[in-house]
Each structure stands twice: as structure tokens, then as C-alpha cells.
Amino acid sequence: MPPPYRPTEIEPAWQDHWRDAGTYQVENDDPRPHYYVLSMYPYPSGKAHMGHVRNYTFGDLIVRYRTMTGHAVLSPMGFDSFGLPAENAAIKTGVHPRTFTDARIEELRSSLVRIGGGYDWRRQVMSHDPGYIRWTQWIFKRFYEAGLVYRRNAPVNWCPGCQTVLANEQVVDGLCERSGDAVERRDLEQWFFKITDYAQQLLDDLDQVEWPERVVVQQRNWIGRSEGAQFEMAVVNADGAETGAAFEVFTTRPDTAFGMTFCVLAPEHPLVGQIVGDDRRAEVEAFVDRARRTSEIDRLSTERALDERGCATGAFARNPFTGEVVPIYLADYVLATYGTGAVMAVPGEDQRDWDFATIFGLPIIETVTRPEGWEGEAFAGDGIHTNSGFLDGLSVADAKAAASAWLAEQGVGGPKVNFRLRDWLLSRQRFWGCPIPVVYCEACGVVPVPDDQLPVLAPDDVEFRPTGESPLRFHEGFLRTTCPECGGPATRETDTMDTFVDSSWYFLRFADPASTEVPFRVGEIAKWLPVGQYIGGAEHAVLHLMYARFFTKALSDLGLVPPDLREPFRRLFTQGMIRLGGSKMSKSKGNLVAPEEIVDTKGADALRLAQLGLKPPQDDVDWEDVSIDGAFRFLSRLWRLAVPGSDMVGSTRSGEQRPADLDIRRATHRLIAEVTADFERWSYNTAVARFMAFLNELYRYVQSDGGPHGDVLDEAIDAVLLVMAPATPHVTAELWKRRRGADAHIHVESWPVADAALLAVDSVTMVVQINGKVRDRLEVPADIGEADAVAAALASPKVMAQLGGADPRTVIARPPKLVNIVS
């Protein structure tokens, strides 16, 4: 009796082998063509969950497949090991975040090994490693020197739950995307990356990447480019006399400026206090105060009545187009952080302005001719301008250009492009992050820590208080230092960096992990980057991917990576999310089986196969749909047939091959061709279906009357093992070794190539339709001509019976696949 399939015995042995033999270690000067496969490095949360399994199975499949196709594959892994959970655990339990994090990393690393991941562990990086922190800080300093980092006092998003500020990208619907707390507005001195310098490039270069359209669209939306005009408006008295004050407005509709009947400033606009009339001062101050206290979520709400949202200032401004005087209002929907924080209001052509004008009793002027039968309020469509001075008679597009040009001529403004993208707020008031390497000197001001004193590390002897405040703020030994420039007393920055800073360059370090003078050498980067295939969750569509793109462009401009490396990730695949199954969530949550338990019982290969076969990779997955039994059953079937001494096979024939043998040979080569095509197009679920269908066919073959031909069966089994190797690496390796000998290793074999001669078929099933309905199927030669095909179809007894002697009106022949008889 041959041994049964026991994955728990064979899998650890192969994992040891891959580690000891360095199967997935790769050198930078490897002569094979280079290919960089990268799965997003995980936050170390402990043992792998299903999301990890799904993500890293796809990545590993590609690594193993590309290795077999003859590439030198860079397959690194690391850990995004800074972040709030470790700090929260520290506050709760008193365990230092490093101790906590190191333990979680070991759990996750072990999980990744146990699901069969093939990585070059020598290249591992961890965000919290002092060796990594040093370079994060080093890069920060290069950005600082290049003017890409600055510090300013700004209204920021403060999450009371996380006790830290958040980037705009981390605020969703006015709530913290992490904790769900309502985000408050605070004014704080904060560090920013000048990502807006790259707004246009970040937009343009999206054309260069092969990414899911969904992600590209999200990035475009986030960057939010809009073209328009910006111009100055003088603040005047009610009688039109200049006050000397002025403000700028941005508009995408300069063509409608003749219809401006008021303008609106953000409550935070710096001019507010200066221009407000004395009789309005109390009311305006109350309004501004209320707006500042209103939470982000309420301020974004469109539910609130407009009359609560706006307030007259009693001041006026002059419309440069008409020379007329219009009142200045405040409204909380005008955002201080977008454009100039001030807008012109044209109620005739903008619905929001129309609503506002109606509430506050302001005039409405139509400057674009309405279409016939127009019954709406504001009209935002195209039309011919009217009531618009020199713009009358022009279309919207022409009037926009003419208005912008006129502004430039007058010297009061001109065309302007605005972006929704804001600078990246990187300060975090947390302990467990990369310290910002600057000190504050009473004499010299802000002084970066010299390179030779990096890394700046947080001290270990800290006390985590439940107040949520960073312990760095109270650690005298850390706080008190001397100024590197004057030697005088100085204090350290206690804020740390957003953890997205760490993940914005880790993929570069992987290419040159041992570099000592610089974080990575340009020449080594050129050997691997850009990443050939990046794999990760769609939830990073905006945040991580935007930041990493920005870093790459900035580093490229600084000469730290090759000048032509403008995009870090050439191809991106975003797999679906794991859902905890809709309404049954609470019930099924208790029954969830952890991946490691499945590995312990059914093996990693069954787990991987179940994930791959379940549904298309980009689809979301319901946890309870992941069924391991079918996958395990299939692998057992494979084993029973392929293991030497199989009791399924019995005796085999040799010598002359029969038609049935040729059929199997054809099926074998079709399998190779089809799986290859499926792998190339990320259709793993159909590839798994092909494995199964092929094995079913082999089972029928070995049990057929004549029995299997030995050579034919060997070829078939070899082929299925090879094409399955990237998907189920352990069982295929074990069977290969048992069939080929102790030194045989399937993962260093070449990917099989289908024999074209065997893919060509000489007879096919031709479908015969009458009026589009299938009436018969005929075996015909593959090279059958049109006349023969029609003749064969008309000769079919079933067709003759259906036609009942009547002559067909038309016959459409598409030999050799189909004949359609129209009667």
C-alpha cells in the first residue's frame, strides 16, 4: 500500500528545504532576467488571518511561477512594525511596544512560512528596527534640505481616540478611519511633506502604470485637479471707496463673473477680523466661533439649514469685471484650506450659490442663455453668454478663456490650476513611531540632527500613561539635549512620523538591504525597480500608493534613485477583501477557523488551493465560503494517482499508443497551454478548475478498459505537477521527488511548454443549429470546408426530421464550429 497524503508531515520538511537551500534567495547580479514581485509588507498583528493568506498566496504563486519561467525573482518580506496597536497594548498591559511587536512579528513570520511563502528572508526589513529608523530619518533630512519638508501652525485633524493628529487621507466622513472617533479641529505646529509640489506629476504619471482603473480613478479624484482663474477683489466701503484690503478668489467659472452678486469667505479667512463692520462684529465673531467649534462631520453635513451656515460681514468688495460693489458673506462651507479660502458667488449658474442667494435675499443674474424650456434654478450647462459685457455671445468655453485673458491683461489675476490634494501632515503625537530627527534650540531655532548622530531612538525607560499622551513628552533624558550647531541647551522634537512614511520607501531598501553609506545605492535600485508586480489590498488605493509614488519621484529628483524611476510599481493588483459574511457575522464569528488551524489539519496546500479556486482574485470573499474540504479531497486524489506504487493505476501498457492515449496527450498539452494563459491573466480560479478537470480525465483514463500507457501517464502526471507547483508548492514538490529521486526539486524545474502539434486537433464537434437552436452535433475534420460542412449538416437525420423536407432559406456556415440553418 502506498502512503496516504499527509500534508502535515511533508510541508514542514519542504519549508526547511527552501530555507536551507536558499531556493528563493536571489543575488542582485543574477544573470537571469530580473523580476520584482512584491506583496505589501504587513502590519504585524500576530498569526496570519485569511486576508494575509489570500494576499500572500497570490504573491507566492507569482514568485514561484516566474522562477520557473526562468527569471531571477526578488521576493522579499518585511514588517510595517510601527503603529498604534502596540502602543495601546503597552498602555493596557505595561509591556513595551518593542517586546509586544517583536512577538507579533515572530508569529506572523512563522505563519507566512507555514503557508508556504518563498521569500528571501535575508532582505527582511522592519520599520522599528534602528537600522531602518536611521534611514527613514536620513531620507527625512534629505527632503528637509530640499525644501520638501516644512513646519507650520495649521488647523489639523485631531482624533481624540488616538490622541494624535491625522492626515487628510485618514479622515473619512469626518471620522477617524482607524478608531471611528469624530475628528476635531485644532491648531498645532506640525510637520508637512510638500506632496503638492508633485500634484501634476502624480496625476500625469498615472498614464504610465498598469493599475486597476478603479485605483487610478481614486487617485485622480484625490488629486482633484481643476482649471480656472484666480483674481484679486478689493475690499471697499458701501459707497465704493477703497479700504486698501483685498483678497483673492479662485473660480472654475471666470466666464460667469458678470453674474457675481456676492462673495463668500471661509470663517477662518485671515481678513475676516479686519474687514468686518462694527455693527456686525458681535454677530460675525459668534459665527466664526461656532464654525470653529463645529465638528468636521457636522460641517460637512449638507443637512443643516443654509441660514445657519452663512453670515453677512457688512463689508463689500468690488467685482473687477463690472466695477460693481457686492456684499461679502461668510459661510462655513467655504473651506479655508482649498483655493484661496474665498469664492465669488454666481447664483445664476451655481446651484449652491442660488440656494444661498435665495435664503439671504440676494439678486440673481442669468449670464448664460438657458436652453429652450429650461425650468431649473441655477444653470450649469453650456450656452451663449448674455448680461456679460465683452463676453456676450461667447460659448462657455470661449468665455472662460476670454475672461482669464482679460484678468491677466488687467494685472489682477489670470488662469490658475488648483488641486484638491493638500500637503501631507506627517507629525504624530505618538511614541511608537519613527522619531522626527530635529531639535529646537533657543538660539538657532529648528536644527536637524546631524547624519552621524542618527538614528534618534526613543528611550526604553518610559512610562505609558492611560492619558494617551506620548511618554516622550515627559522623558527628561530624551527631551533635554544640546544644539548640534551652538552646543547650547535644546529640546528634542517629541512627535514621531506617520507610519506611512516607513512604508513609502521599504520597497527600495529590499533591493539593497545591506547598504551602509546610503539607504540604497542607485545602481542596485536600477537592477530591480520598478516593481514588476505589486500585490495588496484595495484599501491602500489612495494613502500608501500616493505617498510611495511621491517618495519615489522626490528621491528620483534628489538623485537617490535612478532619474528614470518615476513610478515605483509598474503593475498593481488589488485583491478583494475578506468579509465576515453579512448578516450571519455575529453568529459565524465564533466559528471562524484560523488559517493556522487549517494548516495543522488539512495543510497549507489545501488552504492555498481553496483560496485560489474560490473566486476571481479581485472579488471580495466571504469567510464562510472558503471551503477546504474540496481542496483537500482533490489533493488527496492527486496524491493517490501520482504517488509511486499508486493503487489507482495498477499495470501500465508500453509500446504502441492508441487513440485514447493520444487524447490524453492532447489534454496534457492543452492543460499546459490553458494554465499558462490563466496564470498570465490572473485567472487563478479557472486554473484550479482546469487542474481538477484534468485529474478527473486522468482518473477515467487509468480506469478505462485498455488501461493507461506508462509513458503517456507519466507525461500527464509530470505536467499537472509542474503547472500546479506555484499553487500548491509542497505536495507537488513531494510527489516530484518521490517520482524522480531524492535530488529532484520541482521548483527549480522549467515551466513546461505545450507542444503546438498536439494542440492542433484534426477533428472537432460541429454544432448544427436550425434557426439558432442546437439540433445536432457532428464530428467533422478540423479543416472541413464550407460546402462539406453544409452538406454534412443537411445530411443529419435529426436536421432532416426537423426540416420535414422543406428547403432551408439561408445557411450560415462557420466551419468547423457551427452551421446555422435558417428555414
Add this chain to the structure above:
RNA sequence: GCCCGGGUGGCGGAAUGGCAGACGCGGUGGACUCAAAAUCCACUGUCCGAAAGGGCGUGUGGGUUCAAGUCCCACCCCGGGCACCA
């Protein structure tokens, strides 16, 4: 509101305009067994029919075509993204 996806058996899902439902799960029957499990084999969209065979079927309604799940128009539903950005 706008922009993307998507609606196919009991379920997950397959299908370059040319055999709808590959493959799996679940189910039914059979073989093996004292029996059960495991395994192997067969069947499994739906309706009519003893069968042969036939009718109907891819969210709804139209259209293009010899032929539509696939293309076009309108609509309904679900999922995701954006949404006071001037």
C-alpha cells in the same frame, strides 16, 4: 447627485457575438463494507413526457444580428468610490 463595477442553477462561480451553467460545494443513486466512514462510479437548471424527445431559461422591457449572458437603448436592484473643492 456623479463615476466605476456587478446581477447566470440550492450556493461560489465558468463562458474571443457561435453547444449557457466548466470546476467546486451541496444533493440523489449505485459499487465497496457485516455496517459506517473514507474511496470510486453515475446523475443533478426548470417544465411536459414512461421514454425518445420537446418547451422555457443568464435582473426587467425594447432593439441590432442567421445567432445575444456577451453589442445598443431605457429602467430596476446590489456593491464600491467621489460628493459643499468654488
